[in-house]
Amino acid sequence: MDAGKPRSISAARPSGRGAPGKRPQEKQGASRKAGNVERKQAILRAALSVFAERGFESARLDDVAARAGVAKGTLYLYFDDKEKLFEEVVQSEVSPILDRIGALASARDMPIEKILEALFQVFEKEVLGTERKHLLRLIIAEGPRFPHIAELYFRNVIGRAMPLISRMAAQAVVRGELQSDALVRFPQLVGAPLLFAVVWDSMFARLQPLDVAGFFAAHRETLVGKMRRTRP
Amino acid sequence: MDAGKPRSISAARPSGRGAPGKRPQEKQGASRKAGNVERKQAILRAALSVFAERGFESARLDDVAARAGVAKGTLYLYFDDKEKLFEEVVQSEVSPILDRIGALASARDMPIEKILEALFQVFEKEVLGTERKHLLRLIIAEGPRFPHIAELYFRNVIGRAMPLISRMAAQAVVRGELQSDALVRFPQLVGAPLLFAVVWDSMFARLQPLDVAGFFAAHRETLVGKMRRTRP
C-alpha cells in the first residue's frame, strides 16, 4: 500500500473522483450554502422513486444517491438521516395536494355532482397519473410504523378534505341534490374509491385492468342517487 | 435488511465453504419431513404477528422464533426461507376467507340489501376484528414487491368475489332492487369501503375513530339507492 497520506492506510484513491464538471454552478448570488435547492429536489425525486419501488426498509441510500447523481455523503448534507429524508419526501408531495384541496373550497356552490366530478378528475390526473400514487401506497404501507407520517398526512390532507366534503354535501342536501345525508355523516365515502383505485392499480392492474374513470363515475352515480329519470 | 436483489432469491450461498456434504435431504420446494403440524401453525401465527407489526423487511426471524417458542434453526425445518414463510402466512390466512366467499354464493337469492349487510358484517367480524386486518394491510404494503403474493390474493379472493357480487347485483337489478347497474359493472364498489376501513383503522383510528358499522351502513344505503325520492 502506498502510505504517505493520512486517511487510514489504504489511501489508494483510485480514480481520484474523476468526474470534474459536476459543480452546480449556481446562478449569481450563488447560495453555495448547504442550500442548493435544485440538488435537494433531485435527491427528493430520486428518493421518491426508490422508496416507491422498494419500501422504506429495503430502499438503499446508495441507490438514492446514484439516481440523484450525487455521492452518498451528499445526502447527509441535505438530510439528517434516512427517516428524515422519507419524511421530507412525503412532505414535498403532500404540499401540492394541499393546494388542490384549497381550490376545492372555492367551488362550494357548484352542484355536488360537478364538484365530485372535478374532484375525481383531479385525483385521476394528479395522483393516479403521476408517481404520487406510489407515495399514497407508501404511506399506507409505512404509516403504522411511522405514526409521525400518518399524522402529518392526516392533518394536512384527510383532516382537511373530510370536513370540506361534509360541508359541501350538507349544502347539497339542503338544495335537494342529495336525498340522503350519508355523505354528510361519512365524507369518507368519497375517499374509499380513491384509495381503492390506487391499490388496485399498483397490485392488480396487471392481472385485470380497472377502468378507473368508469369506476369513479359509477361511484358518483351511487352517491348522488341518480334517480333514474323515466321521462320528465 | 436484505436487498431483495442480491440476497434472497439469488443463490449466493454465503458460508459453507465447500460444505462437507450437500444439505441433509433437501426436499425441494418444501421443508424436510418436519411433520409437527401444531408447531408449524405456531410458527405461522408468530410470523403473522411479527410481519404485521414490522412489515416483511424489518421483521426479524429471531422474533418469530421467540414468539413461536422455538429456536431460529427450527424455522428452517418448516420453511425454506423468509419469503416462503411470508407466502405461507398469507396462504394460511386467505383460506378461511375463501370459505366465507363460498358461503356467500349460496345466499344468492336473498335481497341484495341483506346480502350486503351479511357480507359487511362478516368482514367486520372476521377481518377487522382479528389480526387478519393487519394481513390485508401487509398485502397492500408488500404486494407490489411480491407479485406472486398479489396474484395469489387476487386469484383466491378478489377474482372470486367480484364476479359473485356482480352476478348477485345483476339479479337484484332484475328484481328491481337496484335502480342502477353500477354495481354490476363495478363490483369493486363493494370492496372499496372494506379496504378503506382497514386502512383507516390501522392509520387514523388513533387520531379520529371511524364508526365502521355506520360507515358500512351509509355505504350500503348509497349503493342500494334507498329510493326515497322518486321520479317525476
Add this chain to the structure above:
DNA sequence: CTTATATGACTGACCAGTCAGTCATTGCAC
C-alpha cells in the same frame, strides 16, 4: 445404535451513517 428433530452460536453479506481528503469557486493582495 440409528434416525428424526431441535438448538443456538456462528458466518458473512449488507447497509446506514461517518469523516478524512479533494477541488471548484471565491475573495483578497498585489
Add this chain to the structure above:
DNA sequence: GTGCAATGACTGACTGGTCAGTCATATAAG
C-alpha cells in the same frame, strides 16, 4: 489581471452493527 489562500460542498472508502441462513452438536424417538 494574476497568484494564492481560504472556504465548504462534495466524495466514497470505511466502520460498526444487524440479521438471514448454516451447521456442529444435543436430545428424543424407535
